[in-house]
Amino acid sequence: MASNSMRTPAMNQVIPNEIWVSLESEDSTTMKAVRASHAPDGRKVDVKPMLRIIDNILLRAAPGIVEFHIILIHADKLSFMHGTYEDKGSLKDHIISRSDVDVKLKTLASIIKKVSSELFSYNNLVLSGTFKANSNVNQTIIPYGATMDCKCSCSGGRDVNATVMMILDTLSSYSWDAKVVLTVAAFIVNYGHEFLLFTSSEANNSALAQSIAFLKQLRDITDHAKFSKAKIDAIIELIKVIMAVTRYIVELHNLPLESIATDETPMSNAKAFIPKAAYWTMLSVVICASYIASLSGHEESTTELLDLARLGSEGSKILVILRSYKTIYKEYEDEKSKPAYWDLVKTVTSTHSDNVTILKTLLLVNDGKQHLVGHTNKRIHIEELREKNVFLLVSGLDLSKEEIDVLGKLYQEAKTKGEIQYEVVWIPVMETIAWDQEKQQKFEELLALMPWYAVPAPSKIKAEVIKYIKTEWKFERKMIFVPLDRQGKFGSLNAIDMYLIHGNKALSSIFSEKEESLWETQKTWTLELLLGGIDNNFSHVLDWTKQGTMVCLYGGDDIEWIREFTKATKDAVKNISSATRLELVYVGKKSAIKEVGNINTSIENENLSRIWSDLTSIWLFWTRLESMLYLKMQQCKNSRNDLIMQELTTLLSYDDSDRGWALFCKGSSEMALAKGDVALKSMEEFSEWRDAADQNGLFPALSSYIKKSQKKQHCSRIILSGDRQEIPSKKLSSDGCECSMEKCFVYRCCAD
Structure with a gap:
C-alpha cells in the first residue's frame, strides 16, 4: 500500500x-x-x-x-x-x-x-x-x-x-x-x-x-x-x-x-x-x-x-x-400490457371449437410469424397442431439433459404405440433482460436435444404471455407441462407429476383432469409403484422378486458406509443355513446425481453390488418419488392414515440424511426400510437374529430386528426441488416420528 x-x-x-x-x-x-x-x-x-x-x-x-x-x-x-x-x-x-x-x-x-x-x-x-x-x-x-x-x-x-x-x-x-x-x-x-x-x-x-x-x-x-x-x-x-x-x-x-x-x-x-x-x-x-x-x-x-x-x-x-x-x-410495462393481458385472459378462458385460437394467442411472437421450429431447423405452421392434443412445456434455459431425455423417451413411445397421440411445444420463458448470443446458443443447444418443436424466437414472446404463464400457471423456475386438448381445453396443471409417475398411461386422465382415478387401483405401497415403468434396469428387479430372490435397494453418497454395509450384508447371507439369494442394488442419491456416477464406478470396480448405470433413470426414480409425494400432499387430508404417503416421506427423509439407507424387499409388497446406521448395525449384529432367520427365513427375521432397532426419528427433513407454493405449511410426518414437518425454504445455487 x-x-x-x-x-x-x-x-x-x-x-x-x-x-x-x-x-x-x-x-x-x-x-x-x-x-x-x-x-x-x-x-x-x-x-x-x-x-x-x-x-x-x-x-x-x-x-x-x-x-x-x-x-x-x-x-x-x-x-x-x-x-x-x-x-x-x-x-x-x-x-x-x-x-x-x-x-x-x-x-x-x-x-x-x-x-x-x-x-x-x-x-x-x-x-x-x-x-x-x-x-x-x-x-x-x-x-x-x-x-x-x-x-x-x-x-x-x-x-x-x-x-x-x-x-x-x-x-x-x-x-x-x-x-x-x-x-x-x-x-x-x-x-x-x-x-x-x-x-x-x-x-x-x-x-x-x-x-x-x-x-x-x-x-x-x-x-x-x-x-x-x-x-x-x-x-x-x-x-x-x-x-x-x-x-x-x-x-x-x-x-x-x-x-x-x-x-x-x-x-x-x-x-x-x-x-x-x-x-x-x-x-x-x-x-x-x-x-x-x-x-x-x-x-x-x-x-x-x-x-x-x-x-x-x-x-x-x-x-x-x-x-x-x-x-x-x-409501471410502463405493466400499463402497456394491461389491455393485451386481459384480452389474452378472455381468449384463453373462452370456449372454442378447436385449439388453434389459443395456440396462436400463446405462441405467436411479436414479429407475427406463425411457425414453430424443430431441432433440425424444420419448421411447421401452428395450423398443423389443429385437432391434436398438445403439451406446452414451459421452462427457462436451465432444463437438464435428464429432464429432456425422460420426456423425449415418453414422447417417442407415444408416437410409436401410444393410444393418445400428442405434440409438445417448448416455450422458453426468460426474465426481462437482453437476449444475447450466449442465450441464443444455449437455446439452440437445448433445442437440438428435443424431438419436438419450440417457439422460434424466445426474446420476442409477448409480455402478456409471460405474465399469464407466471400469474395463472404459477411458473417460477421449475418446468411445467400444460396439456391442451384438441378442443382447446386445458387439462390438469399437475400434468408433469402425473406424467412422470404413470407415463403415457396417464394421458387420458391428464387431458380429462381426473388425476385421482390414477390412484384408485394403487392404494398400497408396492415395488411396482416404486419402480414400475421407468426402464429395463428396474424390470430386472421386479423379475428377481417374482423368482423368489430377496432384493435390497440402497442409496446415499457415503462410499465408506456403502463398503461397510455391502460387506456386512454379504457376510450375513452367507451364514444362513437355508438357501437364500439376495441382490444388492445401488440407486444413488436425489441431491447428488453427478456424484453418483463416480460412486457407481467405485462400486463396480470393487464388485460391491449391482448398480443402475443410466443416470437419467436414477434421476427419474427420485423425481417420480417427489412427484408422488407432491400429488399425495394435495389429495391427502391426513397423512398419518395414508400408507403410501408415510413410506414416501420416510424414504425421502432418509435420503436427505447424512448417511445411507436400505430397503429390503420380498415379493412385491413385503418391504422393510431402514436408515443407514440401523441397516449397517442390523447386518453387523447378524448373530443376534441368526436363529430366527434359520427358522423363519431371512426377510421376516431381518424385518423384525430392524423394527426393534429403529429408534424414533426426532429430526427429519425433506428438500424438494423448486418452491411448491401450494404445499401447506404443516402436512408431512415420517414413520416413527410423532411431529409434523414444517415447510421452510432452502436456497442453494445448484442441485449437486
Whole structure:
C-alpha cells in the first residue's frame, strides 16, 4: 500500500470544485467529455458473472457490503445515507462456484489488468511525488488535485478527473455497464479486498490478517487507531454505495429500453442518466483507491472525511434516481400490457371449437410469424397442431439433459404405440433482460436435444404471455407441462407429476383432469409403484422378486458406509443355513446425481453390488418419488392414515440424511426400510437374529430386528426441488416420528 510519512496541514486538499459541478450538471464540460469518450464497437459482455465474482470476494472480506447492495435492489423503502435498509429479504443465487468461471471471463483479464495499472499509476504517482510548497518534505503523500513535480517515470501531474477520463478512454469500446463493472473489479482486486479484509470485524481475530498487516506496516488499519477509524468507516460506507450503484447500472442497462418509443421522456432520460451514474462510480473508485493507498502513517484530515461523506451523499441521490427509473419502467410495462393481458385472459378462458385460437394467442411472437421450429431447423405452421392434443412445456434455459431425455423417451413411445397421440411445444420463458448470443446458443443447444418443436424466437414472446404463464400457471423456475386438448381445453396443471409417475398411461386422465382415478387401483405401497415403468434396469428387479430372490435397494453418497454395509450384508447371507439369494442394488442419491456416477464406478470396480448405470433413470426414480409425494400432499387430508404417503416421506427423509439407507424387499409388497446406521448395525449384529432367520427365513427375521432397532426419528427433513407454493405449511410426518414437518425454504445455487 504506502510508505510511512507525515502529512502537513497544507496538504489537506479537497476535491476540486469542478468535479462537484460535473456531478450536479448534465451539461458540464466534464460530462460532455464523458459522453464523447463512449465509442462502443458492438461487443457483448455479460457482466453478471464478473459481478458475482466480485460478490464472492466481498462476501469473504466484508459480508455486510454484499448484503447491503444485493438487498438494496429489492428493497421497497431505503435510507441510503446511513447504509440502512428495510425489507431484509434473503441472499439468493449470488455466490458462485469455480465451475462458473469459464473461458469467456479469462478474455477480460487483460483489460482488468490495464485498468488496474491506471489506478496503480495514479496512486503511485500521488505517493512518490514531491510537494513544492514545503521544501522540508522530500518524499511524502500527496492527495489528488495537489500540484507536484513527478520524479518517477510515469507521466506527471494527473489529477483524479484525468485518471477517470484515462480509464474511460481505455474502456471506450465497452458498454456503460461493462465499463463500471470492469473498473470496480480492478479496484476490488488491487485495493478493496485487502483493505476490507484488514478492516472487517473478523480481522482482529485473524492471525493471517494481523501478520500481513504487520509486514506491510499497516498497524493503524488493523488496530483501528483513533485517527484512522473515521476514514476507514467512511470508505466502507462509500464502497457500499459504489456496489449498489453498480448493480443498478447493470440492472437498468439490461432492461430493453430500446423497445420503448423514443418520445417516452422518462425512459429517454434513463438512458441519458446512465453515463453520469457511471462517471460517479468510476470517480468514487479512483478516490477510494487513493485514500486506501494513503491510509498508513499520517494525520487524519477533516476535509477528506467531508469529501467521502459528500461523495456518498451524491451516490445516494444517484441511487434514488436509478431506482425511480427502474420503477417507471416496470409501471410502463405493466400499463402497456394491461389491455393485451386481459384480452389474452378472455381468449384463453373462452370456449372454442378447436385449439388453434389459443395456440396462436400463446405462441405467436411479436414479429407475427406463425411457425414453430424443430431441432433440425424444420419448421411447421401452428395450423398443423389443429385437432391434436398438445403439451406446452414451459421452462427457462436451465432444463437438464435428464429432464429432456425422460420426456423425449415418453414422447417417442407415444408416437410409436401410444393410444393418445400428442405434440409438445417448448416455450422458453426468460426474465426481462437482453437476449444475447450466449442465450441464443444455449437455446439452440437445448433445442437440438428435443424431438419436438419450440417457439422460434424466445426474446420476442409477448409480455402478456409471460405474465399469464407466471400469474395463472404459477411458473417460477421449475418446468411445467400444460396439456391442451384438441378442443382447446386445458387439462390438469399437475400434468408433469402425473406424467412422470404413470407415463403415457396417464394421458387420458391428464387431458380429462381426473388425476385421482390414477390412484384408485394403487392404494398400497408396492415395488411396482416404486419402480414400475421407468426402464429395463428396474424390470430386472421386479423379475428377481417374482423368482423368489430377496432384493435390497440402497442409496446415499457415503462410499465408506456403502463398503461397510455391502460387506456386512454379504457376510450375513452367507451364514444362513437355508438357501437364500439376495441382490444388492445401488440407486444413488436425489441431491447428488453427478456424484453418483463416480460412486457407481467405485462400486463396480470393487464388485460391491449391482448398480443402475443410466443416470437419467436414477434421476427419474427420485423425481417420480417427489412427484408422488407432491400429488399425495394435495389429495391427502391426513397423512398419518395414508400408507403410501408415510413410506414416501420416510424414504425421502432418509435420503436427505447424512448417511445411507436400505430397503429390503420380498415379493412385491413385503418391504422393510431402514436408515443407514440401523441397516449397517442390523447386518453387523447378524448373530443376534441368526436363529430366527434359520427358522423363519431371512426377510421376516431381518424385518423384525430392524423394527426393534429403529429408534424414533426426532429430526427429519425433506428438500424438494423448486418452491411448491401450494404445499401447506404443516402436512408431512415420517414413520416413527410423532411431529409434523414444517415447510421452510432452502436456497442453494445448484442441485449437486
